[in-house]
Amino acid sequence: MNSFWISFNAVLPFILYLAFGYGVRRSGMADLPFLRKMNRMAFRAFYPLLMFCNMYTIGDSFPLSMKFLAISVASMFIIIGASCALVPKFIKDPRQIPVIIQGLYRSNILLFAVPLVQNLFGDTEMVKAAALVIIVVPVYNVSATIILEMYSGREHSSPLKFLFSILTTPLVFGAWVGLLFKFLNIPIAAPVMKVIDQFADMTTPLALFILGGTLEFASLGKHMKMLSIVMAIKMVLIPAVMLAVSTVAGLSAMERFLMLVLYATPEATASFPMAQAYGADADLAGEQVVLTTVCTVLILFCWIVFMQNTGMI
Secondary structure, three states: OHHHHHHHHHHHHHHHHHHHHHHHHHOOOOOHHHHHHHHHHHHHHHHHHHHHHHHHOOOOOOOOOHHHHHHHHHHHHHHHHHHHHHHHHHOOOOOOHHHHHHHHHOEOHHHHHHHHHHHHHOHHHHHHHHHHHHHHHHHHHHHHHHHHHHOOOOOOOOHHHHHHHHHOOHHHHHHHHHHHHHHOOOOOOHHHHHHHHHHHHHHHHHHHHHHHHHOOHHHHHHOHHHHHHHHHHHHHHHHHHHHHHHHHOOOOHHHHHHHHHHHHOOEOOOHHHHHHHOOOOHHHHHHHHHHHHHHHHHHHHHHHHHHHHOOOO
16 A cells, blocks of 8 residues: 555656646636646756756766666657557658657656655665666657657758757757756856756746646547557557566666656656657657556556565565
């Protein structure tokens, strides 16, 4: 039962953010055009600050084993590549293809990894979860940007212009500026950094609030079959395969759990504003985020109980 409460406590804030946004719109305090403008604003103004903070505050030590790092990074690229090859064979709407691809591989590890590891393994192992976040989030953001750009319908006269459009995307821009400040040891005054941190901390609650306000249950029913298949692959099939690979590879209990967190957590909140910014099916992206977030309580509970009963953690 403790496993259930660990999952529930990790997910409850997300559900409350969504519910608050939904309630505000239904009460008439905000309408859909206003929330969509807020969504564009959050994507362009808040997400770069979040990524800047993630990169600028990277620690100097790296606690993950090279074997685990190689397996996790290689698996991400394999899953992204396989999704890009297979999804267009089954989904014909070009606005839905990049959304489904993101739904299959992109997880909200940024917000779930540390609290889940802290609850199960204690404070001493949190640094490993934080290190994984530092590696995974830039891969997620750059790959998502490339995939969305490919299906955006925009024409690029040269590969150089395509690369420029990727590097200037808000999330990627914030990340590489943060890395630049980090490696050049550019100091930031404490009051300024405090403000940046506070805006960065607002990003996910704001994004989920907006998502809750724009949620339409009518389209959720229309997409339910597609959403169920994506969620089953993302949160059940892929984690099962990766746990098997982790066990055969001889990874530690902590590393196996990190592999579960990498693939069995909800879809990243940033998928929704990014889909809207690139003209993809933002409704479908938002529904994927909501459905995977709500179902995470039960799915993570089942996974944690399974891993405990089989001695995997």
